[in-house]
Amino acid sequence: MTRAIPLYERTVDDAVRVLGEDHPSTLTSRNNLAGAYESAGDLTRAIPLYERTVDDAVRVLGEDHPSTLTSRNNLAGAYESAGDLTRAIPLYEQVLNNCVRVLGEKHPTTRVVQANLTHAKFEADKSPRSS
16 A cells, blocks of 8 residues: 555645645545555554545535545544544444435445444453553
């Protein structure tokens, strides 16, 4: 994945230059770059980029847009990857509620978010609790 990162970075730069910061394709490209950072284990770059992408998606596309829901799910996944289940689980729950309301219970995105939430809760249950 690390070899792909420069290509993702160039794609984001080109999308910003040609389409603008707020174009939906630019937002998708930024989300994909954050995913590449996450896959490479670079959460210090992935999480802020996901957070920015979610903020921009909410502003540009709205809370309920499928791309916004996907970006929020991805941000929750990055929190989970960083071991921050206290941020990941509530975000997964919010995304799941929105997905069920907007897309329906059987939509593939809804099912992915449900599986992610289930996994995060499983991880939380098996981690040692502080007294």
